[in-house]
Amino acid sequence: MTDFDDLDREILARIARFDPPPSDLDDRVLFALALDAIDIEVARLAELTGAGARASERTRTITFEADSRTVMITVIERPDNLVRIDGWLAPGAALPVELRFPEPAPARRVTADQTGRFVFDEVPHGLAQLLVHPTTGTARVVTPSLVL
Secondary structure (H helix, E strand, O other), rough: OOOOOHHHHHHHHHHHHHHOOOOHHHHHHHHOOOOOOOEEOEEEEEEEEEEEEOOEEEEEEEEEEEEOOOOEEEEEEEEEEEEEEEOOOOOOOOOOEEEOOOOOOOOOOEEOOOOOOOEEEEEEEEEEEEEEOOOOOOOOEEEEEEEO
C-alpha cells in the first residue's frame, strides 16, 4: 500500500468539500458486512425503473442478478409512510426470503411460493437488504443494501 503525500491529501480534501460522503456511510458499510457466513453470493443491481405516480402511490422496480438467481422487487409507497415490497425469484421456488435491517430492528422472514412470489408489507423506510436462503446445496443470495 502506498503512503499518501501532500497532493493526495489536498485532492481528498477538495473532494470532501464539494462531494462529501453520505453521513450514514459508516453505518451502511457495517450493515453490509454484518452477514455471519461466507456462503453468500452477492447479487448485482441489474435494472432500476423509476418512480411513477398513481393516485397517492409511488413505485419503483429493482432487479438484482446473481449467477444462481434473479431477485426482482417492486417497492410501493403506502399512504401511511410505510412501503410494501412485492418480490419475485427466478427461477421460481418456495424459498425463505429475509428482509434485513440495521440493528436493532429485527429482520423479517417470509417464504416465497412455488412461483417465487413473496411480499413484505408495512415496512418502514430506511436501509434494508434482501437475503434468499436456498434449501440445499447452493449459497445464499444477498442483494446490495438499498434505501426504502
